[in-house]
Amino acid sequence: MNIHEFQAREIFRKHGVPVPPGEVATSPEEAESIAAQLGTGVVVKAQVHAGGRGKAGGVKLAATPAEAREAAAKILGMQIKGLTVTKVLVSPAEEIEHEAYVGAIVDRANGTVVLMASPEGGIDIEEVAAKTPELIFRETVDPRYGLLPHQASRLAYKLYAGDSARARQAADVITKLYASMIDAGASLLEINPLITTKSGELKAIDAKMNIDDNELARRPAIAELRDVEAEAAEEVKARAQGLTYIKLDGDVGCCVNGAGLAMATMDLVKYYGGEPANFLDIGGSSSPEKVVTALEIITSDPAVKSILFNIFGGITRCDDVANGIVEATKGIELQVPITIRLTGTNERAAVEILEAAGFSAMTDMDEAVQKAVELAKNQT
Amino acid sequence: MAIFADSSTRVVVQGITGRDGSFHTRQMMEYGTQVVAGVTPGKGGQMFDDAVPIFDSVEGAVREEGANASVIYVPAAFAAGAICEAADSGVGLIVCISEGIPVLDMLRATRYVADRGARLIGPNCPGMISPGKAKLGIIPGQIVEEGPVGVISRSGTLTYEVVWALTRAGMGQSSCIGIGGDPVIGTNFIDCLDAFEQDSQTEAIVLIGEIGGTDEQNAARHIKQNISKPVVGFVAGQTAPPGRRMGHAGAIISGSSGTAEEKIATFKENGVEVAARPVDMPDIVGRALHG
Numbered sequence: 001m002n003i004h005e006f007q008a009r010e011i012f013r014k015h016g017v018p019v020p021p022g023e024v025a026t027s028p029e030e031a032e033s034i035a036a037q038l039g040t041g042v043v044v045k046a047q048v049h050a051g052g053r054g055k056a057g058g059v060k061l062a063a064t065p066a067e068a069r070e071a072a073a074k075i076l077g078m079q080i081k082g083l084t085v086t087k088v089l090v091s092p093a094e095e096i097e098h099e100a101y102v103g104a105i106v107d108r109a110n111g112t113v114v115l116m117a118s119p120e121g122g123i124d125i126e127e128v129a130a131k132t133p134e135l136i137f138r139e140t141v142d143p144r145y146g147l148l149p150h151q152a153s154r155l156a157y158k159l160y161a162g163d164s165a166r167a168r169q170a171a172d173v174i175t176k177l178y179a180s181m182i183d184a185g186a187s188l189l190e191i192n193p194l195i196t197t198k199s200g201e202l203k204a205i206d207a208k209m210n211i212d213d214n215e216l217a218r219r220p221a222i223a224e225l226r227d228v229e230a231e232a233a234e235e236v237k238a239r240a241q242g243l244t245y246i247k248l249d250g251d252v253g254c255c256v257n258g259a260g261l262a263m264a265t266m267d268l269v270k271y272y273g274g275e276p277a278n279f280l281d282i283g284g285s286s287s288p289e290k291v292v293t294a295l296e297i298i299t300s301d302p303a304v305k306s307i308l309f310n311i312f313g314g315i316t317r318c319d320d321v322a323n324g325i326v327e328a329t330k331g332i333e334l335q336v337p338i339t340i341r342l343t344g345t346n347e348r349a350a351v352e353i354l355e356a357a358g359f360s361a362m363t364d365m366d367e368a369v370q371k372a373v374e375l376a377k378n379q380t
Numbered sequence: 381m382a383i384f385a386d387s388s389t390r391v392v393v394q395g396i397t398g399r400d401g402s403f404h405t406r407q408m409m410e411y412g413t414q415v416v417a418g419v420t421p422g423k424g425g426q427m428f429d430d431a432v433p434i435f436d437s438v439e440g441a442v443r444e445e446g447a448n449a450s451v452i453y454v455p456a457a458f459a460a461g462a463i464c465e466a467a468d469s470g471v472g473l474i475v476c477i478s479e480g481i482p483v484l485d486m487l488r489a490t491r492y493v494a495d496r497g498a499r500l501i502g503p504n505c506p507g508m509i510s511p512g513k514a515k516l517g518i519i520p521g522q523i524v525e526e527g528p529v530g531v532i533s534r535s536g537t538l539t540y541e542v543v544w545a546l547t548r549a550g551m552g553q554s555s556c557i558g559i560g561g562d563p564v565i566g567t568n569f570i571d572c573l574d575a576f577e578q579d580s581q582t583e584a585i586v587l588i589g590e591i592g593g594t595d596e597q598n599a600a601r602h603i604k605q606n607i608s609k610p611v612v613g614f615v616a617g618q619t620a621p622p623g624r625r626m627g628h629a630g631a632i633i634s635g636s637s638g639t640a641e642e643k644i645a646t647f648k649e650n651g652v653e654v655a656a657r658p659v660d661m662p663d664i665v666g667r668a669l670h671g
Contacts (some may be wrong), residue, residue, distance in 0.1 A: 260535020
């Protein structure tokens with residue numbers, strides 16, 4: 001789960017990481033009054049679950065409250081990578097002497113948390129990593145012992161060599177960041193940049209945090225940070241039913257069990273000259289209700305011209321899926337053709353259920369995908 | 381032969397009385413797997429289906445019944461603990477089917493297992509099957525056939541699709557291993573490749589990957605250096621959207637985009653043939669087997 005910058009900042013603040021003040025506005029007027037209260041020049045930043053917001057124009061400086069209002073008016077409602085901005089963070093503009101990068105991530109290759117820092121922070125950090133990897137410093141955290149003091153110190157002195165005052169501050173920040181990560185159940189966090197102000201203070205002026213979805217059940221306070229307004233409505237609806245849905249730009253609506261098979265099915269749609277309208281994984285044990293929700297979501301996308309079901313029954317029973325299709329289509333009149341492929345557990349019962357309701361079913365994946373792609377083309 | 385498990389493997393099922401655990405225990409036994417014990421704390425002393433003794437802890441199952449492998453079907457909140465318990469009880473092979481385990485818990489559990497010299501498969505995986513010998517997990521028994529092809533995969537149903545295509549084409553399997561799709565897992569592609577390389581039954585290897593991470597790229601380089609048997613790859617997710625990636629840490633740590641294109645290119649650079657579609661797999665594997 002992604003959380004917003006202002007939410008990540010609150011978590012950092014709770015753990016003692018130096019974070020500047022600031023508040024969230026949902027209207028230009030609110031942004032103006034926050035800027036007036038702060039009494040300084042401000043930066044107005046889009047709160048959106050997408051990277052590259054600075055380059056997209058979602059971050060603006062404002063010298064006066066009136067300018068903050070104007071900046072917020074421009075940013076609110078803006079689309080960044082398909083997501084509408086509904087909130088901005090208004091925070092004091094800082095005088096920046098230096099920008100560093102500090103991040104922590106679960107490194108899947110080694111099965112450890114790795115802390116990373118670079119004295120060359122800022123928006124081009126990935127370029128720094130690619131061109132001058134020697135400027136990215138790392139510490140691997142042994143999960144048996146957690147982050148040890150010498151590791152935080154070693155990283156901090158590499159970041160600010162020859163400047164003990166700053167290095168000691170940085171070691172403290174790094175230790176508190178790691179604590180934030182473990183406390184929030186994050187799989188990634190980042191401060192980019194960690195700035196040094198003119199007066200020599202370190203401040204985290206940006207904050208990113210990714211929460212492991214599997215942590216939410218045992219961290220209700222973190223789970224409440226989810227901002228459904230910042231997510232696509234269909235994705236929210238799918239998640240409530242235990243489905244995973246991602247909208248794409250094509251016209252062949254796909255409903256598949258299992259993420260790997262769902263991706264392979266989309267690839268096959270493309271292989272046969274079509275474009276998938278979505279990724280939709282109905283998961284392992286698929287009750288008829290899940291299938292009903294899946295069909296509702298797919299048919300609510302006006303771009304869909306043909307629907308494709310691809311089910312390989314293992315834990316998933318084909319007859320459950322068949323019952324779901326029949327159930328769902330009782331309520332809604334399908335405006336587009338549907339192609340159903342199923343094989344595996346209870347396949348025969350499924351075919352009988354479908355045929356009794358006037359559907360036909362196939363068992364070969366390639367034939368079904370080809371047919372669904374053709375049907376989508378014939379609809380145009 | 382086969383890898384990791386065969387007809388001599390003595391299985392304890394953790395979570396044997398649960399909904400999924402009981403269903404799949406019956407399926408495993410029907411397949412011929414030696415399920416010698418079950419564990420559900422509080423139900424020690426009872427019997428499962430009048431055939432399998434239940435214990436309060438894995439330790440009892442190992443001591444009384446000589447269990448040497450565990451299959452875990454417990455809810456996510458208890459799964460990392462169940463993995464550690466199995467490792468601590470001297471079980472050599474641990475297959476964790478449960479999904480939804482927090483990744484920070486898995487960092488500790490994988491280390492704990494490694495420190496005790498055990499092998500973990502999963503979590504969040506379909507488990508493994510050595511056709512004709514033993515099934516530890518949920519891979520449907522009717523789609524496999526005993527034969528010379530070793531299969532390794534990160535996904536579940538996509539594995540079934542490929543295995544079923546192989547079986548229909550008359551190419552059976554030595555073992556099929558679903559290593560799981562979570563960021564932190566026990567056994568990886570390279571562990572399985574090495575085991576298949578040593579296995580006398582295996583003549584060709586199928587590796588099914590997907591987008592994300594660098595496991596496929598590492599496997600590709602490993603194959604060129606260390607694996608003499610033919611390997612055929614497949615990578616799912618060529619049409620997956622680039623996404624609204626947050627942060628740079630992922631790209632910095634791996635130096636990789638994790639896209640299907642990059643993985644396919646790395647396979648090809650290292651001499652691994654890649655199937656464009658699952659249905660193409662049998663032909664390519666057939667050529668690899670018969671020259």
